[in-house]
Amino acid sequence: MVKICCIGAGYVGGPTMAVIALKCPDIEVVVVDISKPRIEAWNSDTLPIYEPGLDDVVKQCRGRNLFFSTDVEKHVAEADIIFVSVNTPTKTRGLGAGKAADLTYWESAARMIADVSKSDKIVVEKSTVPVKTAEAIEKILTHNSKGINYQILSNPEFLAEGTAIEDLFKPDRVLIGGRETPEGRKAVQALKDVYAHWVPEDRILTTNLWSAELSKLAANAFLAQRISSVNAISALCEATGANVTEVAYAVGKDTRIGPKFLNASVGFGGSCFQKDILNLVYICECNGLPEVANYWKQVIKINDYQKSRFVNRVVSSMFNTVAGKKIAVLGFAFKKDTGDTRETPAIDVCKGLLGDKAQISIYDPQVTEDQIQRDLAMNKFDWDHPMHLQPTSPTAVKQVSCVWDAYEATKGAHGLCILTEWDEFKTLDYQKIFDNMQKPAFVFDGRNIVDPEKLREIGFIVYSIGKPL
Ligand code: NAD
Ligand code: UGA
Numbered sequence: 001m002v003k004i005c006c007i008g009a010g011y012v013g014g015p016t017m018a019v020i021a022l023k024c025p026d027i028e029v030v031v032v033d034i035s036k037p038r039i040e041a042w043n044s045d046t047l048p049i050y051e052p053g054l055d056d057v058v059k060q061c062r063g064r065n066l067f068f069s070t071d072v073e074k075h076v077a078e079a080d081i082i083f084v085s086v087n088t089p090t091k092t093r094g095l096g097a098g099k100a101a102d103l104t105y106w107e108s109a110a111r112m113i114a115d116v117s118k119s120d121k122i123v124v125e126k127s128t129v130p131v132k133t134a135e136a137i138e139k140i141l142t143h144n145s146k147g148i149n150y151q152i153l154s155n156p157e158f159l160a161e162g163t164a165i166e167d168l169f170k171p172d173r174v175l176i177g178g179r180e181t182p183e184g185r186k187a188v189q190a191l192k193d194v195y196a197h198w199v200p201e202d203r204i205l206t207t208n209l210w211s212a213e214l215s216k217l218a219a220n221a222f223l224a225q226r227i228s229s230v231n232a233i234s235a236l237c238e239a240t241g242a243n244v245t246e247v248a249y250a251v252g253k254d255t256r257i258g259p260k261f262l263n264a265s266v267g268f269g270g271s272c273f274q275k276d277i278l279n280l281v282y283i284c285e286c287n288g289l290p291e292v293a294n295y296w297k298q299v300i301k302i303n304d305y306q307k308s309r310f311v312n313r314v315v316s317s318m319f320n321t322v323a324g325k326k327i328a329v330l331g332f333a334f335k336k337d338t339g340d341t342r343e344t345p346a347i348d349v350c351k352g353l354l355g356d357k358a359q360i361s362i363y364d365p366q367v368t369e370d371q372i373q374r375d376l377a378m379n380k381f382d383w384d385h386p387m388h389l390q391p392t393s394p395t396a397v398k399q400v401s402c403v404w405d406a407y408e409a410t411k412g413a414h415g416l417c418i419l420t421e422w423d424e425f426k427t428l429d430y431q432k433i434f435d436n437m438q439k440p441a442f443v444f445d446g447r448n449i450v451d452p453e454k455l456r457e458i459g460f461i462v463y464s465i466g467k468p469l
Contacts, residue, residue, distance in 0.1 A: 002027045004194070005079035007109045009033035009042055009068060011049055011164070011271070011340065012126060012157050013085035018057045019168040021066035023198040030067045030075040042068035050339040050366050053165035073116045080119075081191065084109050085126040085157075090275045092379075099282040101130050101275070110137050114144035122187045125154045128220070128276055130283055131213040134177075151187035153178045154209050156216030161270065162337035174204045177212025217280045221296055224273040226261045228302040234264040234466030235309065244466025245448060264466045266349060266419055266446030267307040269334030271342035274300055307345050310417075311352030313463055314444050318415055323357035326438075328413040330406055331420025331447075332364035332372055339366035345446070346419040347375050350400070353417075360400045363409040365422055369402035376400060407433065415442040421449050434458045 006017045009031045021029040033039050041048035043062070047055060058066070069075055076082055086105040091097050106127060113123060123141065125134060134152045141150040154177035159167040174195045178188040188206050195204055207215070234244040244264045252259035268274075277296050284293035315322050334344035341347070350360055354376070362372055373396045403409050406425065410416050410433045418425055426449050434441055443455055445464040452462040463469065 002081065002190075002194075003079045004029045004081045004083065005075040006031045006083040006085055006126070007033075007072065007076065008083075008085035008087070008105075008127070009035070009038050009048075010085065010087065011051075011161060012159065013083070014042060014047070014049060015051055015054055015057075015159065015164045016085070016126065016157060016168060017083070018054065018061065018066060019165065020194060021061040021064075022057050024194060025061075025065055027194065028065050028067075029061075030069055030079070032069050032072040032075050034070070034072065036070055039068050039070045050337075051161065051164045052337055057165060073112065076113055077116045077118060079121065081122045081124060081194070082113060083124045083126045083155075088127045088129055088275075090278055096282055099278045099285075101128075101279045101282075103129065103133065103136075106133070106137070107140065110140045111144070113150075114141050117146075117148050117150075120149040120151075122151045122153060122190060124191065125152065125213070126157055128156060128216050128272060128279075129154075129213060130279055131210050131217065133213060134209045149183065151179065151183055152209070153187055153191055154212035154216075155191060156212060158216075158219065161340055162335055169198070171199060171203060174199050175207065175212050175215055176204065177207045177209040180208060217276050217283075220273055220276040221280055221299065223261055224268055224277055224303070225296075225299045227263075227265065227268045228299045228306075230262045230264045231267065231306045231465075232302050234306075237466040238469070241468050242466075243468060247466075264448060265306075265345070266310045266465065267303045267345040269342070269344040269346075271340070274303070274343055304348075307348040308352065310345075310444065310446055310465075311349055311356075314353065314415060314417060314442075315356050317444075317461070317463060318442060321356065322353055322415070325358055325414040326412055327353055327358045327360050328406075328410040328416045329360055329362040330364075330409065330416065330418045330425050331422055332362055332367045332375075333420050333422075336420055336422045339364075339371075341367055341371055341375050344375070344419075349417065349419060349446070350376055354397065354399055358399065361409040361413065362400065362402045363404065363406050364420060365424065372400065372402050373397060407436070411436045412438060413441075414438045415444065417444045417446060418449060419446045421447040425449055430455055430460070431458055434460060 004027055006013045013031055017029045017031045038048050086109050088101045088106060091100045091102040134154055138152050156175055176188050176191050178184040192204055230248055233247060237244040248262040251257055252262050277300055281293045281296050332346045333339055333341055353360060376397045406428055441460050443460045443462045448464050452464045452467060455462045
């Protein structure tokens with residue numbers, strides 16, 4: 001029986017391995033992590049992440065050929081294929097701070113693999129890493145190899161949160177990069193055989209290592225660029241009376257452009273787009289390509305602009321001050337169907353409103369008050385560096401309250417901001433909300449999910465991204 005061990009039981013490691021275990025009953029899969037609470041949660045009825053369909057997959061194979069453990073060294077030593085799916089955040093200090101990827105977690109995983117291995121291993125980069133990381137990993141492993149043969153593969157993950165299980169069941173493509181040597185090709189084939197259990201052959205792409213590593217950064221940069229493009233146009237729509245939904249539809253009808261990923265928003269969030277683009281920018285700078293670096297930097301700049309534009313719109317429409325006013329925030333997660341708040345635009349919007357001394361009442365169906373308070377108290381980029389985490393209680397923001405109901409959040413509020421596109425926000429009783437709000441009652445729809453005309457009929461003053469006022 002082939003044995004797989006995955007280091008890192010996070011948003012990628014957990015769901016990816018659960019699907020491999022489900023689709024490959026002949027393979028034993030163990031997911032290991034240094035975080036005891038995370039592993040305990042994976043072994044409990046309340047999984048550590050919320051992802052539609054995940055519970056069902058885990059229930060089917062946990063204890064059969066899927067296991068979660070903190071005994072990292074034992075399972076790494078026993079495995080034939082080791083996936084490394086640890087976090088690769090943005091560096092917060094030293095050389096490249098604020099841009100370069102912090103490979104501390106990756107390096108410590110690689111050193112541990114070198115320490116405990118007694119048989120040949122295929123080591124798979126699942127985390128998103130700078131191009132050429134495989135070379136560094138190879139050095140660490142082979143310098144400590146004790147005669148063991150290591151093959152490094154790059155197999156970046158393209159799943160999106162909220163649709164992870166769907167994406168893993170039916171991936172657009174699986175990408176595998178390896179060395180172009182007989183041993184490298186054999187390792188690529190071994191990983192191909194795993195995916196071939198359920199992914200059609202023509203969707204499994206093989207490339208050289210550097211192409212695979214760079215394709216992941218490029219794919220995220222292209223996706224984020226589309227959002228910044230439509231968001232940039234949304235500002236022009238507001239200035240001219242065009243409607244961004246109509247513009248995006250007309251543009252996306254061109255089959256060369258396509259309709260997906262053209263929803264104007266308060267800005268993109270999530271743990272990866274910003275981090276991966278900053279990483280790409282840093283790599284370009286290190287390779288003497290400042291023009292290319294500046295091109296991609298602009299995608300982040302527009303995203304920051306979109307978030308501050310939203311805050312400015314809220315404050316300026318409400319007579320240039322929100323001091324002491326209650327603002328309801330509906331949605332805190334970075335997108336619907338996830339409880340993940342990493343780099344969510346809600347953090348910047350809330351911080352902006354707090355800067356103007358607003359009283360904020362937040363409701364998100366999946367995010368806890370603890371998480372929200374931690375997010376609002378944390379410095380930029382600190383969220384993915386567990387050792388820098390600040391305690392919650394002393395820094396908890398007093399002007400923020402969190403409630404478990406949209407009607408409670410909006411009661412007595414002067415304004416209402418929709419920051420995540422949860423389906424339930426589309427069908428709220430807005431008449432009831434209006435009746436219980438201060439007047440004039442403002443709605444700022446950062447996701448374009450409500451019909452501005454219907455809300456105006458009720459009596460709201462409505463601002464939607466990229467739509468006529
Ligand atoms: P995560 O923070 O949810 O999970 C990473 C896990 O690795 C944590 O539980 C951490 O405790 C563990 N870890 C760190 N160092 C370890 C070590 N030395 N030994 C054992 N465990 C260790 O991160 P994630 O969202 O799963 O992302 C992981 C990687 O995948 C990142 O590089 C990210 O860019 C990439 N990625 C993420 C997504 C996504 O949707 N979240 C999608 C594609 C790619
Ligand atoms: C993204 C990519 O879609 C995945 O392919 C990739 O694997 C992953 O990053 C990663 O590397 O981590 P994810 O961040 O989970 O996935 O979610 P997306 O659906 O891409 O949304 C990202 C952000 O963009 C969200 O805040 C979302 O609301 C926003 N968005 C998305 C828009 O504002 N408009 C759109 O049209 C689409």
